[in-house]
Amino acid sequence: MPSLTLLGQxxxxxxxxxxxxxxxxxxxxxxxxxxxxxxxxHFALAFLxxxxxxxxxxxxxxxxxxxxLLIVPLFFALGVGxxxxxxxxxxxxxxxxxxxxxxxxxxxxxIQWFWTADFRRYExxxxxxxxxxxxxxxxxxxxxxxxxxxVLALATWAWLRFTYVGKALxxxxxxxxxxxxxxxxxxxxxxxxSGVSAAYAGVAGAYIALISTLAPAxxxxxxxxxxxxxxxxxxxxxxxxxLAGLLIGVSESLTMAVVTPAWAPxxxxxxxxLLLVARPGRV
Amino acid sequence: MSDRRxxxxxxxSDRRxxxxxxLxxxxxxxxxxxxxxxxxxxxSFLYLIFSWIAxxxxxxxxxxxxxxxxxxxxxxFGTGMYTTATLAASFGVPFLATLPVAGILAxxxxxxxGAVVFRVKHLRGELFGLLxxxxxxxxxxxxxxxxxxxxxxxxxxxVPIPRLVASPAGTIYLLGLxxxxxxxxxxxxxxxxxxxxxxFAIHDDEDVAEVKGVPTFRYKLVAFALSAGIAGVxxxxxxxxxxxxxxxxxxxxxxxxxxxxxxxxxxxxxxLGPAVGATIITASLYAFTRGESAIIxxxxxxxxxxxxxxxxxxxxxPAVLRxxxxxxxxxxxxxxxxxxxxxxxxxxxxxxxxxxVKRPDPAALRCEDVWKxxxxxxxxxxxxxxxxxxxxxxxxGPNGSGKTTLINVISGHYAADxxxxxxxxxxxxxxxAHEIAGVGVSRTYQIPRPFGHLxxxxxxxxxxxxxxDACPLHQARVEARGWLEFTGLGRRAAAxxxxxxxxxxxxxELARALAARxxxxxxxxxxxxxxxxxxxxxxxxxxxxxxxxxxILFVEHVMxxxxxxxxxxVVLNEGEVIAAGTPREAMRDPHVVRVYLGKAHAA
Numbered sequence: 001m002p003s004l005t006l007l008g009q010x011x012x013x014x015x016x017x018x019x020x021x022x023x024x025x026x027x028x029x030x031x032x033x034x035x036x037x038x039x040x041x042h043f044a045l046a047f048l049x050x051x052x053x054x055x056x057x058x059x060x061x062x063x064x065x066x067x068x069l070l071i072v073p074l075f076f077a078l079g080v081g082x083x084x085x086x087x088x089x090x091x092x093x094x095x096x097x098x099x100x101x102x103x104x105x106x107x108x109x110x111i112q113w114f115w116t117a118d119f120r121r122y123e124x125x126x127x128x129x130x131x132x133x134x135x136x137x138x139x140x141x142x143x144x145x146x147x148x149x150x151v152l153a154l155a156t157w158a159w160l161r162f163t164y165v166g167k168a169l170x171x172x173x174x175x176x177x178x179x180x181x182x183x184x185x186x187x188x189x190x191x192x193x194s195g196v197s198a199a200y201a202g203v204a205g206a207y208i209a210l211i212s213t214l215a216p217a218x219x220x221x222x223x224x225x226x227x228x229x230x231x232x233x234x235x236x237x238x239x240x241x242x243l244a245g246l247l248i249g250v251s252e253s254l255t256m257a258v259v260t261p262a263w264a265p266x267x268x269x270x271x272x273x274l275l276l277v278a279r280p281g282r283v
Numbered sequence: 284m285s286d287r288r289x290x291x292x293x294x295x296s297d298r299r300x301x302x303x304x305x306l307x308x309x310x311x312x313x314x315x316x317x318x319x320x321x322x323x324x325x326x327s328f329l330y331l332i333f334s335w336i337a338x339x340x341x342x343x344x345x346x347x348x349x350x351x352x353x354x355x356x357x358x359x360f361g362t363g364m365y366t367t368a369t370l371a372a373s374f375g376v377p378f379l380a381t382l383p384v385a386g387i388l389a390x391x392x393x394x395x396x397g398a399v400v401f402r403v404k405h406l407r408g409e410l411f412g413l414l415x416x417x418x419x420x421x422x423x424x425x426x427x428x429x430x431x432x433x434x435x436x437x438x439x440x441x442v443p444i445p446r447l448v449a450s451p452a453g454t455i456y457l458l459g460l461x462x463x464x465x466x467x468x469x470x471x472x473x474x475x476x477x478x479x480x481x482x483f484a485i486h487d488d489e490d491v492a493e494v495k496g497v498p499t500f501r502y503k504l505v506a507f508a509l510s511a512g513i514a515g516v517x518x519x520x521x522x523x524x525x526x527x528x529x530x531x532x533x534x535x536x537x538x539x540x541x542x543x544x545x546x547x548x549x550x551x552x553x554x555l556g557p558a559v560g561a562t563i564i565t566a567s568l569y570a571f572t573r574g575e576s577a578i579i580x581x582x583x584x585x586x587x588x589x590x591x592x593x594x595x596x597x598x599x600x601p602a603v604l605r606x607x608x609x610x611x612x613x614x615x616x617x618x619x620x621x622x623x624x625x626x627x628x629x630x631x632x633x634x635x636x637x638x639x640v641k642r643p644d645p646a647a648l649r650c651e652d653v654w655k656x657x658x659x660x661x662x663x664x665x666x667x668x669x670x671x672x673x674x675x676x677x678x679x680g681p682n683g684s685g686k687t688t689l690i691n692v693i694s695g696h697y698a699a700d701x702x703x704x705x706x707x708x709x710x711x712x713x714x715x716a717h718e719i720a721g722v723g724v725s726r727t728y729q730i731p732r733p734f735g736h737l738x739x740x741x742x743x744x745x746x747x748x749x750x751x752d753a754c755p756l757h758q759a760r761v762e763a764r765g766w767l768e769f770t771g772l773g774r775r776a777a778a779x780x781x782x783x784x785x786x787x788x789x790x791x792e793l794a795r796a797l798a799a800r801x802x803x804x805x806x807x808x809x810x811x812x813x814x815x816x817x818x819x820x821x822x823x824x825x826x827x828x829x830x831x832x833x834x835i836l837f838v839e840h841v842m843x844x845x846x847x848x849x850x851x852x853v854v855l856n857e858g859e860v861i862a863a864g865t866p867r868e869a870m871r872d873p874h875v876v877r878v879y880l881g882k883a884h885a886a
Contacts, residue, residue: 085593089593089594091593092596093408094352094408094547095547095592095593095596097543098543098544098547098588098592099589099592099593101540101544101585101588102585102586102588102589102592103585103589104585105581105582105584105585106582106585106586106589108581109578109579109581109582109585110582112578113578113579220536223536224416224417224420224536227413227416228413228417231410231413260428262424262427262428263424263428265420265421265423265424266421266424266425269417269418269420269421269424270421272413272414272417273414273417273418273421276400276403276410276413276414277399277400277403277414
């Protein structure tokens with residue numbers, strides 16, 4: 001049995017990793033739940049965001065937060081553009097998965113072409129900064145990522161819950177025909193959701209660039225676990241996505257500490273399978 | 284239209300023979316290649332195409348036909364790979380002997396997963412997809428962390444490969460070819476079998492399929508196991524082809540994604556579609572990803588894929604077939620006119636309609652003290668009623684009185700909370716819906732629910748095929764045509780249900796219910812939404828049905844029809860029977876008058 005300090009440390013690192021899972025899951029959950037589009041390209045966009053942050057930081061010497069300010073509107077526009085294609089060709093749920101798969105491969109190829117398949121590391125002064133709480137260390141960047149995820153999740157929740165647009169979106173997701181009959185212009189709001197979702201991918205990407213080492217093929221490593229988080233959290237449920245991210249992050253890191261790192265993937269997917277089989281009605 | 288009729292075999296045996304001979308010829312032709320002595324490189328390249336054909340085609344048996352998209356094909360492929368790798372490398376089992384084991388283990392794994400997952404009511408498609416993907420990752424973790432692999436991978440270089448031809452590569456080539464041909468043949472046979480028609484019905488509307496007699500749970504399980512078993516054998520062969528098996532390569536996202544892409548690209552609902560898609564993608568990946576332009580090549584392939592899916596969402600093969608059929612002058616109406624088959628006796632029905640004469644014996648339907656609640660709403664509160672053999676009973680009552688719920692409970696769509704329902708001496712309560720359909724209870728839906736991707740004729744043939752007297756497809760089609768004539772839909776046989784108007788859709792519901800040759804038929808507001816003339820013809824039709832010997836329980840609001848048709852009337856209100864008797868008696872019952880018209884204050 002590992003020491004209490006180790007357990008505490010792995011709890012913290014699990015929570016922080018989980019925050020990043022939640023951040024990635026957030027945008028995916030929105031477009032899947034509200035637009036009925038399964039956007040595999042979300043991961044590609046996040047990595048594109050990561051590489052842009054890396055490029056702007058290392059070549060143009062921009063501070064990461066400046067890069068994020070540039071990336072967010074750009075990605076919002078990309079998301080809107082993507083949805084124009086979906087609307088134009090009336091892409092259905094499964095076809096969307098295939099189209100965005102193609103998109104992911106194209107973006108992966110582009111990244112590989114510009115930045116090669118080599119590992120890239122974005123070195124910053126604060127990369128290793130951390131705060132000490134008693135015997136435990138809280139790495140600053142990971143903490144910021146987790147905090148960003150929490151703020152965005154809460155803001156999105158409030159947006160869906162309290163604003164007209166949010167209510168209209170939820171109504172359209174429930175019954176598009178009926179919502180349209182009550183005067184909801186679903187198309188305009190759909191563009192908004194797609195844009196916001198892509199912008200979230202950009203934000204997540206910036207943190208990925210700051211926290212981890214980049215390689216184009218790495219984007220596939222996130223697919224399984226983040227989809228599990230999206231489903232466990234419940235579609236179009238921002239708080240759920242965040243909590244599910246934390247749950248999976250913690251359960252993975254505790255497994256790593258208590259058993260061995262190799263068994264960690266089993267945890268998240270077992271949670272997912274149990275949940276789906278035991279409570280299929282809730283998703 | 285005719286493109287959608289593919290699959291569910293058009294001409295019976297001659298076409299099957301044609302496909303069989305075609306496949307055999309292609310197989311034999313290609314199997315001569317190693318003997319001719321082509322460079323090993325081509326053998327290897329063609330083997331890859333065969334392997335993908337087997338994987339994509341086997342995937343479509345469940346996922347294309349029944350619409351349950353599995354992302355777990357990698358798990359079954361991987362099961363096969365590791366079975367062969369472990370047995371051959373560690374236990375010295377001869378390579379060929381490991382292949383059946385690989386297939387069986389993969390099929391058992393799928394059956395186990397299916398037995399748990401398919402019990403979940405209303406499992407949504409995407410959930411099934413992600414669940415199967417999750418299982419792939421779980422399996423990968425287990426294999427990686429146990430003695431099956433343990434981390435370093437398994438080498439099969441020492442495994443002796445039997446020499447069917449001069450070179451080991453040739454042997455692997457032949458095995459891949461044989462598997463691909465056998466898989467395509469299996470997919471074709473399934474597509475024009477009872478199983479296939481059931482799977483197509485599940486794809487369109489699973490609840491209705493079950494009520495129309497399709498044992499949905501069993502069919503999904505069989506299709507899943509069959510599909511996984513083939514993937515397992517493909518994995519076993521592939522293990523020897525790559526000769527070094529690792530978890531990272533085996534359980535990657537490549538297999539599940541590529542089989543989906545190939546099938547969708549080619550046309551997942553067509554037996555040959557996935558093979559076309561597999562060939563296109565494997566060949567173009569090879570052509571574009573050689574050498575230095577590999578990165579750009581991948582992007583080009585991906586872009587082409589996006590374009591194809593946007594422009595040809597139904598798949599390449601169905602799109603090509605449709606264009607070909609439109610361009611080619613129609614073949615002298617042979618496959619449109621009455622299909623060849625054993626002649627059946629017909630007799631003149633009302634309006635000179637012809638009724639297939641093979642009659643079921645009507646049976647009495649009894650409900651005793653039937654209760655059904657939805658949460659706090661008690662929809663049925665101790666309903667008892669009986670319909671004698673050959674009788675027509677009208678079930679009336681205000682909206683929300685429980686009429687449709689009673690029909691749903693009798694047909695097995697909902698299980699009753701309490702009470703007994705029997706057909707003749709046979710207890711119905713507690714049986715799954717497909718068994719109830721199988722013993723001769725058939726129903727219509729108030730809002731017609733035809734299978735949207737099957738033609739009108741196939742919709743009716745499905746019901747005939749899964750009714751109490753199961754019959755082969757070609758006979759079912761002959762009978763279906765008879766019922767279409769009977770209901771006046773003869774000219775619409777080749778149409779798809781979305782092209783029909785409401786009146787025609789209502790009559791299609793009726794034709795489907797009749798085609799099952801039921802002993803009891805439950806009609807749920809067949810007349811609602813029809814105009815006066817259509818109502819008159821429908822009433823004649825229902826009289827014709829009774830004269831041909833079927834017990835009828837019908838729910839109806841059109842009082843003219845209730846009075847004209849019913850031998851007896853049962854009145855429901857708030858889930859209870861409040862009156863029963865001849866139409867005149869029941870309608871004069873003061874309780875009934877109060878329920879329908881309110882209290883008489885002026886009396």
